[in-house]
Every structure is written in structure tokens, then in C-alpha cells.
Amino acid sequence: MHRGLAAALAAALVAFAPLAGAKTFRFANDGDVNSMDPYARNETFLLTFVGNIYEPLVGRDKQLKAAPMLATSWSQTSPEVWRFKLRQGVKFHDGTPFTDDDVLFSFDRVRMDGSNLKAVVATVKRVSKIDDYTVDMTTDGPDPILPEELTNWYIMSKSWTEKNNAVKPADLTKNEDFYASRHANGTGPFMLKDREPEVKTTLVNNPNWWGKPEHNLTEVVFTHIGNDATRVAALLSGEIDMMYTVPPQDIERIRHTPHLKIYEGPELRTIFLGMDQARDELIDSNVKGKNPFKDVRVRKAFYLAIDEKAIKDKVMRGSATITALMVAPGVNGFDKSLNQRYPYDPAAAKKLLVEAGYPNGFEVGMDCPTDRYINDEAICQAVVAMLSKIGVKVNLLAQTRSKYFAKILGPGYNTSFYLLGWTPTTYDAHNALFNLIASRSASAGTGLFNVGGYSNKRVDELTRLIQIETDPEKRQAEISEAMKIHKEEFGHIPLHQQTVVWAARDNIELVQLADNFFPLRYVRVK
Amino acid sequence: MIAFIIRRLCQSVAVMLSVAFIAFALFTYVGDPINNIVGQDTGLREREQLRHQLGLDDPFILQFARFVGHAAEGDFGLSYQYARPVSELIAERLPATLELSLVAAVLALAIGLPVGIYTGLHRYSWLSQLMLTASLVGISLPTFLTCILLILVFAVILGWLPSFGRGSTVALGWWTTGFLTIDGLKALILPAITLGLFQMTLIIRLVRAEMLEVLRTDYIKFARARGLPNRLIHFGHALKNTLVPVITITGLQLGSIIAFAVVTETVFQWPGMGLLIIQAISFADIPVMSAYLVLVAFFFVVINLIVDLLYYAVDPRLRIDRAAASGHGI
């Protein structure tokens, strides 16, 4: 017992003793990294965290433009073939060299059952070896933006996964521990030193990284602190250096605290409202025998009745970027000239309702998540109040996201009016058109998140064209045309882009990206 | 005695089965885990396929039967959220919650009992009034608020104690303990106080009320009439009789300490089962939720068993069936 105690104390002391010149960076988020397996979940925080350990072929620079990572260059050798030149002399953390075998293996692995990043390589039919450091990717039809789509696909080591029985991604139907969910072996600037799920995850500098480090960190300690107040307290008390998700109510307080700094920037996620235009009769409305949302005047009336400026100022406390489009600036294809909202005009809205045959308004249900987007429920409440001014009585059903998504998503799409947010994972407008705006079609795979069932033949055609158009200018024209049609038909009601808000101590230098990615390789501790 | 324990443990299986059954009946309402598991770009067909693989499209009776079948083999499945075996997750979290609950319970008892006795014996003293008023504050302050206040004072303003986490721990086999390191002990203080505060207040009030009750009884009056000294009356006769109900309530409270730990653990980011279940609920992580509920049911059964055994030790009237053999009165 005594010896155990002494050993424990010694261990504790060693853990405390700071190494000479060591720069430890401690940061926290409101959620944990659910897994170390880069294919476990298609969610921003997991991908940005694991992205410090693993690397994709094509990454992104500080402006979110595609940039070389494990591939040094790429080009289209034919409309359906992309050729990637791989970086030479790169080693995984376990010392084994990185080769095209690893790329081929990672391609297989990311498409296996249990992987949640299948969609990232959805257009790729085949990956083939040209030589040790060259691979060709053959796509299913032309894919002009393939390199952009691959930025979240991290390369894993073939030999390491084979050695550790981690060839397959976690299979939720089996009761097994998955090595790759707690261990990691990438090529990135940081190596996983220790992972205690929910407690802390420790990374250390990779001295053998192929790049020239911009950071000066020797160690990174990440902690999950779910409670907002506690997370803020930890920052105030100096227990952490940086907070990845700042509670909106604490932004001002932190801004005015000495030695703390707020980082704010528009995010790529667009928050919008959708209306059921598919059913002949709404599932929860007092209008029977017809669907008011099929009438563009009603959709426009809703749009005009919503005072997005007030939502931005009052609900979001200024931390939002008003938008007229379904994609954010920074997303490829965003057209600034279209990003003018129709002005707030409740009188015109009221008139439109009268014209459409609803002089006394009507009643409709609305679905809203309570824990998915920043202030989601409060936004919905504001919308309810605004619509009541034009005589529309909205019955709000706000629920936790697990229930909310189960209700509104396909195949049921059981909603008449809802709030949703979307970040194009490819940073390209096509992704939003394909998932949110194109007609729902199981065979084409389009419109899976087109919950309201908006449908326009020309938009569908444009979406197909955009997917394969290799001429950037023509492609932009097509995107703009589709966006314009959708905007004028009020297919959805875009509200705003959320703001990415981070907070850090003032001795920390970091780079904030609009995709809410937080690469540790840009962090410096002064 | 042994037979009694075995009988009770058998009953516990029935209790856990019912809890699991009710849990599964309710899971239909917590939402759909599929959207949480897959990425937003995952197609409808794949979503349905995963739903089918996980058996989420089966009627709940079938899901329940499958759960029981696997659980009987010690297999609680894989967490949807962490893709790790639930049994492993729980084994990892259990020490944190049990250590915290234990310290909180000991704290609650160590302060609650003496204060309860004191205020019971000295009803009219100003110190009693002060302690009772303070305990009223303790009982009416929401746990969440207590947590935040303590963090603000001791972590942010004074900087003495950590605001979150468990500090460093030492592994003793699969058990991780925070008792053996200084920062582990420091990290325990605030969560244990918040968690124990409510129970402490409850124990104070319970012991006081019980003490007052017992002091009014005839046998205490008679003990006084026999000329026994106060010490003997208060700490022998009265206290022992006070303990009988206090044991029950405290036992049940220990169970609810584990349940209350959810709030404390969430606020202090204490890596225990409370934190696990909160996340599991928001993720609709059915395997974790079901295992947690069954485990908590098991705790309650075990605590009840211990309470009954303590009863048995304290109150001779319950030993009647054994004693009956040796004669019963005139």
C-alpha cells in the first residue's frame, strides 16, 4: 500500500514537472472527439481533431483553397481520370513509409460498412497504381471538383491497420473494441500520445513531420467540457488556453476580460427554413384539401414576414451573417450578386396572403431542434412571433435533435415547416444543390435533405450539369442560374450563416477558418 | 441469512428485467440514433440498411429479447456514439462515479449526522438555528447553481481548485482512483461538496426530526427517570433508535446520489457514468442507455439489500423469526 502510494505520488510529480522549453497547449470543446478513427463519423470536430494526426491527399490552406498535403500535385488526365502525385519520403508515426499502397488501402477502407465517409469518395469508381508515388482515380462520369471532395479523406497506414486488426472500421453491430478508435497512426504534424475518452486526449509534436512546422507546440491537451459555464470558468481560471465553442451569452464577457481574446468569423453553415411543397395537403395545418405552400405567393409572404435583421440582432446578438443564398461566402460557387435579401415587408406579406386566398392567415405546425444549431429554438420562436403578425398561427414543436431528425428526415419527411442548417462538406455549391434543392430522387440520390420537396426541372438539370462541368466559368454560370431560380421561387427561406466563435488567452496565436476547422499546426504559444 | 440474500438477489434479476423492459418500451421515444451515427451525406438506402443491421426497425419486444439474450452473456453491445463496447465504457466510468458518490455520501453523513444530532438535542440554541437556516439554503439551492458558485469562487477567483475533470488518476487494475494523487483529491472536493450538499441537508433534517421524535418517546423519558446520564441517553438510546429510519433514507439517498451525479458530473465534466448517460441520451445511444439503467437498477437493489441487512443488525425486532424458537413471552 505504502509503496503503491509512493509510486503514485512520484508518477503525479513527474506528470507535473514541466519539461524545459516545453510549450503545452490546452484546449477544450463542448463535445468530445468521439473516435480516433478518421472514418468513424462525418462531423467537423472529429475531422478537424483527427486531421492533426492524419492527413488527406489534398488539404486546405488558410483561405480554404485546395492545397497539397500527401499529394503534391494533381491534374485531370481525361474527363474521368484524376492523377495524383504523392509526396515522397513521408513516414507514418510508427516509422513505416507512406506509399500508394496506403492510398489504395484507405480507398477500400473508407468504403467499407461502418465507415461514415463513404460519400466523400462516392464518385470514385477505381483507384489504380501508376507507380509507387502516382495514383489515378477514375470517376463515375466527369467529376470536376474531385480534389475538393477529398479533403476530409485521411490516409491510413495499411501495415498498421493490418497489424492491429483495424482493417475494418468499427462495426456497431458487433461487441468488439476497435483498435483504431483509441489509437492513431497518421502522417500528420502531431502524434497521439494518450487517449482517455471523456477525460483528455494528449497529442505531441511529430519531430519527423514532412512539412516545416509553423507551430511551436510540444504537447497538446484536449479536454471535453460539456457545460458552458464550466468551460468558460476553465478559460477564465487559466486551466485551458483556448475554447473551441464559446457560448453566445459569454462572448461579451470574455471579450472584456483582460488576457482573453474572442475570435469571430462567418461560418460556412447556412441556417434556413423549409416548407413542405410536396404533399397535396399539409400534415399539420387547418387548411384542408390543398397545400398553401404550393403557392409561391404564400412562400414569399413567409419570406417577407421574417425580419432576419431582428433575428441577427436580438436572437444571435449580432453573431450571424445575413444571407439570401443557401450557401455561404467561401463556398465555391457562391455568387455575391445574388446575395441580396428581399427586404422585410410584413404589409406586402399580408397582401400576398390575401391574394393567395388566406385573408385570415392559417395555422401550421413547425419543427425545430433544440440542441443542434446556435440558438435554434430561439430562432424558431422569433419566427413564430413574426408570422403571427401576418395572421399565420405557427404551432412550434421544438425537440432534441435525435427526435427532431427522426421526424423530419426521409423517408417520412413528416413536417410542414422546419428549420435546418447545412454545410456543404465539399465546400462547393453543388453539394447544397444536390442534397437540399434538387428534386428528391432515390435513383439519382438527389434531394435527400430536400425535406420540403422543392422541385424544379431546370434546377435538376443544372445540378446534373454542374456535377460534370469542367469549365469553371460555365460551371459558375450554371450554379448562379440554379441559385437564382431557387431564390425567385422561394424554395427555402435562407436566414443566416452562423458565426464561428472561439476564445483564447492572448498569448496564443491561431488561425480561425470559416469551416470551423482548427488546425493545430498554425498554433503558437508565446 | 444466506438464503435471504440469495432470495433478494434473485428478486434483483426480476427488477433489472422489468427496468430493461420499461427502458426498451421508452426508447422508441428518445429519437433516432441513425442520423447521429451517419454523416449528412449518407444516402437513404444506407441509413435504412444500418437501421436494419442494428435491429432498430424491429418491434421493441424483439429488441428487448435480444438485449436480454446478449446481456445474459455479459454482452451489452457497442456504443453507437463511441463505437466501443458498452461494458468497457461503463467499467471505465464506474470508478469515477463511485468514488465521487462515496466521498459525497461520507461527507453528507460525517457532517449531517453530528449536526442533525446537535440540532435535535439543542433545539433552541442559536447555533442550531444558524445551522438549520444554512441547511435550508443548501436544500433550496439547485445543484447546478451550487456548482457554478463553487467554481466561480474556488476555481476562477481564488484559483485553488480545478473547475473541471478528475485530476490525474492512478490505475489499480481496471479501477482508476483519484484518491492517490494530490490533484485527484483536489479535483474531488468541489464535486463532492455539491453532490453531498443536498443529501447532507436531508440527513441533518432527518436526523434532527427523528431525534426529536425519539426524545419524546416513553423509553427515553423512562431512561431519564432511571437516572441515566444524558450522554448515555443521547448517544446510546436515542441515537441508536434514530439510526433505523436514517439508515433507510441514507441508503436510498446513496442510490439517488448516484442518480444526482448526473448534474454534478455534467457541470464538473466529471468523467463518470452520469456524464456518459447524458451524452448517451442526447445521442440516442440505446446500448449505453439500457446498460446504464440496468446497472443503476442493480445498484438500487444492492443498496436496498445492504439497508435491509443493516436493519437486521440494528433492530432486534426484525430478527423475530429466528428468536421465536427461543420462546415468546408468557
Add this chain to the structure above:
Amino acid sequence: MASERSPLLQVENLRIAFATRRGEVTAVDGVSFAMAPGEVLGVVGESGAGKSLTGAAIIGLLEPPGHIAGGRIVLGGRRIDNLPAPEMRRLRGKEIGAIFQDPLTSLNPLYTVGRQLVETIQVHLGLGAAAARQRALDLLKEVGIPAADRRIDHYPHQFSGGMRQRVVIALALCANPRLIIADEPTTALDVSIQAQIIALLKRLCRDHGMAVMLVTHDMGVIAETADRVAVMYAGRLVEIGPVRDIVRQPRHPYTAGLMGSIPTIGGRRDRLQQIDGAMPRPGAVPPGCAFHPRCRERFARCLDERPNLLPAGGGAAACWLHAPAEAAAVPHG
């Protein structure tokens, strides 16, 4: 028996009051009596008359807010009503024993009877463990517990009501006190057992030379056991005297009513009048004689002048009927 002998207990002008929100309420008022060594004094009266309070005052166990507001209590020549708490504590059990009404609740259910006896013996007599246990055994035998050497280790719930009251009596006897306050010791028991307990008390009293203040409702028990009787009404002592005198010829109209409402050992007498009305609550006692609103024989003086104990027959009664002047004017009998 002779109360003229040097008394064991003297209660003089005892007043017991409760501090309430509405000021002090007097519950026992001006009670005086004396007890000789070895004497059995029966105390009777309706529920709420102040019998238990008087007993509790003597043994020093009045519960706050009740307190002695006046008068004196003298035990064996020593004033005890104003003793400091520790000294009074030492006196209890050693000089004055007590037996309460309900044997079922008088014993601590969590301790064996042996343990309760031994602790009492050790507190008062300072005996070693073995000697104390031996004395406990002897006491249990003396109060008639069969198989005492086995029963000594039993818990109270393992005894029947009668046996428990025997244990309670043994506990009161631990230190051989000179006085025992027995507050309705048989009320809670089966009728068949009551007689046994009373007989036991009587025997012990004789054997140990103890005086007993026996509070009871049962005039039959009084008649059989007591040497003298004290009758209380509304916190006052209304009559006291040798038991035979009072049973045969009560001097106070209230006593007469009391006698009338119970069958007596000496056969049935002329049925006396039932007493109408109820005893006043403390604080609502009328001026003059407390009994006058219910008294058939009241006259002007009873309404505004309070009678003190006046010699009547072999004892004394607090009734103007026995004032020398009135006695001549209003004969009775």
C-alpha cells in the same frame, strides 16, 4: 397509617405552569401533601387533573415549557425542586424510581432487558459488570420473571405486556429507591394481569419499605392497595385522607361523584349522582372553588372564594361545606 411520622416526601403549595404564547398557564395550583416512608398514596382524578404533572415535578422530569412556578418539594428533609440538573439526575432512579403507564413503550426496543438493567445498576451503584448482572438477575427473579437467567438476554419485544411491566418495575427497583412514582402502571394492561402487577407492587413496597405514589383511575385498586388517597381536580388537591374514610364517606362533592361512578369493593352503595359537565382546562379554571359549576351543593361562597384544605373526617377536603361556620349552617351527610 400515620402521616404524623417524620415524612419522606413533602410537597408544599406546588404550582406548575406552562409558558405559552398567551402567557403563563397554571396547570397545577397549590398542591400540598406529605408521604410517610413505606406509605402507599393513591392519587385519583379525571384525566387532565394534574396527577402526572405532579409526579413528574417530584421526579424532576417536567418537560419544557412546563416548570415549577411555586412551592417546594422536600425529600427526606432535603429540598429537591431547585437542585441543579446533574444532582437531580443522580437522585432519579436512586432515591425516586418511576414506573410509567405503558410498559410496551417504556423499554428501549433495541437493547436487551439485561443491558438496560445493568446500565441502570452501574450508574447508581457503581458495581462491576458481573456483580451488576447478578443483581439484574436477582431483580428479574424478584419481580417474577420465569427463567430469568435466559430471559435477561432477550429484547423487550420478546416479552408480553405484563412481563414487560415486571421488567419496568425491576428497573425502577435497581437502586432500591425510597419512593416510587407509579403513574397508571396498569392502565395499559389486560384486566387479568392488572391485579398481578398491583399485587407485585404491593409486595415489593412492603419488602423494601418503599413509599409509592400510585396514580390511577381505578378506585378498586386504590381501595385495595393504598393507605391514603389524594383526589385531584383541575390542578388542585380537593381531598386527601385515609383510604377507608374516603371510600366510605367522601367529604368533597367531587370525590363523592367520583366514587359514585365506579363500583367499589365493598358492595354497591346508593347510586350517587352522575357529575354533569366537564373539568375546566388549565387557564380556564373559574374563580372560587374550581368544581363549583358542576357542584350540586354549591352556594354563594363557592363562587368567589377558593377553599383551602379543611380538616374533614380523618383527612381534609377543600370544600366550604367543611368550613366551621358553614358546617353549622348547611349540614350534610
